[in-house]
Amino acid sequence: MFAQKKTSSDIPYLDVLVPRGLVSNGRNLLNVPVSSEGLCSLRMFLGDGIIRGFEKISYCSEKCLGLLLPRLVEPHAHIDKAFTWKDFPNLSGTYEGAMKANLEEHKYRNKSKVRFRAEKALELGVTNGLRAIRSHVDSFGCIGGQTWDVLLEIKSEWEQKIELQLVAMVPLEYWSSNEGKNLAKRVSKEGGLLGGVIGMPYKQKLLRESLFDVFSLANNLGCAIDFHIDESDLDPGAGLRELLYVLDRISIDVPITCSHLSSMSLLSHQNLCFFAERLAHYRVKVVALPLTNFWLLSKDYMKTPVKRPLAPINQLQQAGVTVGIGADNVQDPWNPIGDFDPLSLMAASIPMTQVAPWQREGLALFTTGAARAMDLEWDGSLQVGSPADFILLDADSWTSALSMSPDRKIMVKGAWIE
Numbered sequence: 001m002f003a004q005k006k007t008s009s010d011i012p013y014l015d016v017l018v019p020r021g022l023v024s025n026g027r028n029l030l031n032v033p034v035s036s037e038g039l040c041s042l043r044m045f046l047g048d049g050i051i052r053g054f055e056k057i058s059y060c061s062e063k064c065l066g067l068l069l070p071r072l073v074e075p076h077a078h079i080d081k082a083f084t085w086k087d088f089p090n091l092s093g094t095y096e097g098a099m100k101a102n103l104e105e106h107k108y109r110n111k112s113k114v115r116f117r118a119e120k121a122l123e124l125g126v127t128n129g130l131r132a133i134r135s136h137v138d139s140f141g142c143i144g145g146q147t148w149d150v151l152l153e154i155k156s157e158w159e160q161k162i163e164l165q166l167v168a169m170v171p172l173e174y175w176s177s178n179e180g181k182n183l184a185k186r187v188s189k190e191g192g193l194l195g196g197v198i199g200m201p202y203k204q205k206l207l208r209e210s211l212f213d214v215f216s217l218a219n220n221l222g223c224a225i226d227f228h229i230d231e232s233d234l235d236p237g238a239g240l241r242e243l244l245y246v247l248d249r250i251s252i253d254v255p256i257t258c259s260h261l262s263s264m265s266l267l268s269h270q271n272l273c274f275f276a277e278r279l280a281h282y283r284v285k286v287v288a289l290p291l292t293n294f295w296l297l298s299k300d301y302m303k304t305p306v307k308r309p310l311a312p313i314n315q316l317q318q319a320g321v322t323v324g325i326g327a328d329n330v331q332d333p334w335n336p337i338g339d340f341d342p343l344s345l346m347a348a349s350i351p352m353t354q355v356a357p358w359q360r361e362g363l364a365l366f367t368t369g370a371a372r373a374m375d376l377e378w379d380g381s382l383q384v385g386s387p388a389d390f391i392l393l394d395a396d397s398w399t400s401a402l403s404m405s406p407d408r409k410i411m412v413k414g415a416w417i418e
């Protein structure tokens, strides 16, 4: 298997299996045969680091073509705290336990520890096939500033291999203070996003005021927003209701992403559809995070949960909302497992979310939808002129790609990376 084992940077073409739904043009492909899993055999011509064209080829089982995907994206991570589980475990697996261990870890956080974690995260991400990561960053206090110093250095050091987006995460009301406004200026100057947590206990008056302030600040600075919101199994959609209340009363034209939106799935069908339509109206994008939601929420000692809060992915997509799936925490107090592997995430998400990559909407959650949630220049669709940035898997079907961790080769701008 694995016909293309070349390491040269001058690769004229690749014969591969690709998801037909990702190939967004190519008139000569109109009648290309598509397998039951939505894959087709193509010769993909390359040159100068981009896709130059496609040609239909007949599938040859002896050759056993590899499955090719665009390099994938991680729309929601926390690289500043990744790999801290070993020193700061949260053995109870509760949200409260995670917060406590996280705050304890803060006491010992320093620049070199953040550098080690972030570099390990990016190294794994690149090797596993990621081209971009959006990381939320604990940005409060002195160590918050130092964390940004390190992560901005790393962002620049790694930019040829992987794009790093940074979201400043602070208590929401912090954005109303002078310190918060100064932080926002720095974040905006560095191309980052403003973030924060909208969660329990919901203090309506303070929350509304804080939301008005942070939206105005973001709008004035032209800075995108990504909130953690309603990561809970209680008070369904309470934060979302306040977010929409404020959006109804303010004019804002910067991108907004809602991460989690877990309790939204516990709303009545009617309310859920109403809120989904409002989110679509305001072009708010959603990042669903099944792994941490399934691990942390609805936790009751020695009781298997029967309630599984998770962003209502299908209903949001049907309402026209852009949705991506992210992995969230990796080996930290919020989630003991993970390794920045987009294929592992895809495999784990199948039974949790009942989405499948052989369905266009299912694949979009990890490709075009996730890329649009991050406002990336390239959405990951394969067309003439798209970057020759690929993961080539030693697998000839989705099942073989996701049932084990297959060998993979990563191409960046037309050249395989070692």
Ligand SMILES: [Zn+2]
Pocket: 076, 077, 078, 136, 228, 259, 328, 329
């Ligand atoms: Zn998160």
